[in-house]
Amino acid sequence: MFRIGQGFDVHQLVEGRPLIMGGVTIPYELGLLGHSDADVLLHTVSDACLGAIGEGDIGKHFPDTDPDFKDADSAKLMQHVWQLVKEKGYELVNADCTIIAQKPKMAPYIPAIRERIAELLESEVENINVKATTTEKLGFTGRGEGIAAQVVVLLKKSA
Numbered sequence: 338m339f340r341i342g343q344g345f346d347v348h349q350l351v352e353g354r355p356l357i358m359g360g361v362t363i364p365y366e367l368g369l370l371g372h373s374d375a376d377v378l379l380h381t382v383s384d385a386c387l388g389a390i391g392e393g394d395i396g397k398h399f400p401d402t403d404p405d406f407k408d409a410d411s412a413k414l415m416q417h418v419w420q421l422v423k424e425k426g427y428e429l430v431n432a433d434c435t436i437i438a439q440k441p442k443m444a445p446y447i448p449a450i451r452e453r454i455a456e457l458l459e460s461e462v463e464n465i466n467v468k469a470t471t472t473e474k475l476g477f478t479g480r481g482e483g484i485a486a487q488v489v490v491l492l493k494k495s496a
């Protein structure tokens with residue numbers, strides 16, 4: 338049996354924060370603002386996984402009013418979500434991720450991001466695709482005010 342899930346998230350770019358994307362720290366003059374470490378890509382992968390198993394969203398599991406999650410490592414949140422997926426008896430078929438950012442250039446970091454997501458989802462790197470696109474300077478992403486991500490995951494019942 339197969340289950341599909343999709344995720345979408347946005348975080349604002351500000352000064353004085355690190356830019357963490359898919360568990361990889363990217364050198365840039367701005368970073369993402371959030372209650373947690375604001376790793377927009379891991380939040381989106383987590384939401385896609387929760388969607389696939391019918392378990393709501395990360396705000397339900399890790400409320401941004403809970404001081405426990407202040408500056409939380411989103412990789413830890415992702416691991417918790419992946420545990421729920423496994424408890425429901427599913428494994429990953431594939432994940433397809435899109436980072437929407439005018440800047441910085443993501444291409445040099447995509448191999449490391451794929452490796453980290455594959456590790457977190459206990460899958461092979463070939464099953465994780467990560468793309469990046471600008472919005473041609475249009476809208477909030479195009480003005481460099483924030484970064485968005487979209488992810489689709491497909492899960493299958495483990496044998």
Ligand SMILES: Nc1ccn([C@@H]2O[C@H](COP(=O)(O)O)[C@@H](O)[C@H]2O)c(=O)n1
Pocket residue numbers: 437438439440441442443444445468469470471472473
């Ligand atoms: N932040 C980004 C945005 C884009 N890329 C790469 O550049 C290609 C062209 O982007 P367009 O938005 O002009 O279509 C895109 O396909 C990515 O390979 C990137 O690395 N980082």
Ligand SMILES: C[C@@]1(CO)OP(=O)(O)OP(=O)(O)OC[C@H]1O
Pocket residue numbers: 346370371372373374375376380395396397399400401402406407409
């Ligand atoms: C991850 C959580 C929890 O720390 O906080 P944020 O980093 O603000 O991220 P967001 O995607 O806005 O919502 C989920 C939150 O509950």
